[in-house]
Amino acid sequence: QRLLTSADYAAGLRATINPARATPSDMLSGEQTPLEDEETTHFSIIDEAGNRVAVTQTVNLLFGSGLVPPGTGVLLNNEMDDFALQPGTPNAFGVMGYDANAPAPGKRMLSSMTPTFMQSGERVVALGTPGGSRIITMVLLGILGYDAGLDAQAVAALPRYHHQWMPDRIQAESAAFAPDVVQALRELGHTVQLPGEEAEGGRGSSHVWGNLQTVEWRLADNSLHGGSDPRNPVGKAAVETVETVDAAAARARD
Ligand code: DON
Numbered sequence: 001q002r003l004l005t006s007a008d009y010a011a012g013l014r015a016t017i018n019p020a021r022a023t024p025s026d027m028l029s030g031e032q033t034p035l036e037d038e039e040t041t042h043f044s045i046i047d048e049a050g051n052r053v054a055v056t057q058t059v060n061l062l063f064g065s066g067l068v069p070p071g072t073g074v075l076l077n078n079e080m081d082d083f084a085l086q087p088g089t090p091n092a093f094g095v096m097g098y099d100a101n102a103p104a105p106g107k108r109m110l111s112s113m114t115p116t117f118m119q120s121g122e123r124v125v126a127l128g129t130p131g132g133s134r135i136i137t138m139v140l141l142g143i144l145g146y147d148a149g150l151d152a153q154a155v156a157a158l159p160r161y162h163h164q165w166m167p168d169r170i171q172a173e174s175a176a177f178a179p180d181v182v183q184a185l186r187e188l189g190h191t192v193q194l195p196g197e198e199a200e201g202g203r204g205s206s207h208v209w210g211n212l213q214t215v216e217w218r219l220a221d222n223s224l225h226g227g228s229d230p231r232n233p234v235g236k237a238a239v240e241t242v243e244t245v246d247a248a249a250a251r252a253r254d
Contacts, residue, residue: 036234037211038062040130042115046215046224047242054115054126056135061092082109093132094167114139118146124217127155129229131210134171137162138210152216152227152237160209169193173209211235 017023040058059065059077067076084097091097097110112135118125125146129138138160145155159175169191177185177192185192211232216225226237243251 037130037232040113040132042128042130042211042213044115044126044128044213044215044226046124046126046217050124050217052117052124052126052215052217054117054128056113056115056128056130058111058113058130079109082111083107084110090166093134093164095133095164096166112136116143118143122219124219125152125214127212127214129210129212133164134160134162134209137164138212142212142214146216152214152225154227155214156212156227156229156237213237 039061040056042054042056044052044054046052058079059075060079060081064075064077068074069076080103081091082097082101083103084091084099084101085103087098087102088096091110093112095110095112100107101110112131112133113128114136115128116126116139118127123146127139127142129135129142131138141158141160142155145158150158159173161170161172161176163170170185171193172182174195182192182194209231210229212227212229213235214227215237216227217223218225224239226239228235228237
């Protein structure tokens with residue numbers, strides 16, 4: 001199977017141009033192309049047989065290394081930043097690695113990616129999100145949300161806050177804390193960083209936090225529920241009947 005190239009794409013667009021006649025603009029879609037994440041992505045799936053996946057994949061930052069080996073269509077990551085170039089030197093997310101994370105054979109890069117399953121007598125859940133070092137906290141808040149009885153969509157929408165040891169500060173989305181809670185935290189000596197406030201090291205708090213995608217299978221009534229982060233309109237949660245490969249093959253034979 002041949003991969004489509006941007007030259008093929010351009011040829012397709014060119015074929016829509018009639019050199020002998022102006023194209024009325026209202027024949028052209030004015031729809032905006034939704035922006036997809038250029039960095040890390042997560043999807044969660046549970047199928048009718050109870051199989052489940054929680055997949056977080058990363059190229060790290062903006063379009064990874066920006067390199068696609070010719071003929072592959074595969075964008076190479078820039079995970080080198082998740083290795084510790086020097087012990088105790090923070091990466092782009094302010095996370096510090098040490099000898100175990102050196103860029104050397106047998107060592108491992110740091111990763112916050114936390115694709116997660118929860119399972120109890122009541123439910124099975126798959127969840128996860130992109131978001132650098134905040135991934136761990138976002139997933140933990142999601143788990144606590146389910147434990148508190150929230151449904152999948154409410155879990156995806158939960159306001160978020162985060163502390164990662166270093167830098168020593170609490171970051172929070174604007175809806176996370178009431179003003180008196182922020183004040184009380186500051187009086188206790190916490191540095192609280194709200195959206196728009198300057199960050200030193202790592203990313204500012206104004207960055208959109210994550211894109212949590214989750215599925216819950218309630219065992220009591222055998223129902224599936226999806227939750228897709230309202231912060232990122234590109235994501236979608238859906239419960240769908242999907243034709244199995246065997247059923248599709250049987251239909252093709254008939
Ligand atoms: O593995 C990690 O923790 C990072 N490479 C994740 C980066 C990330 O989530 C960037 N996304 N928004």
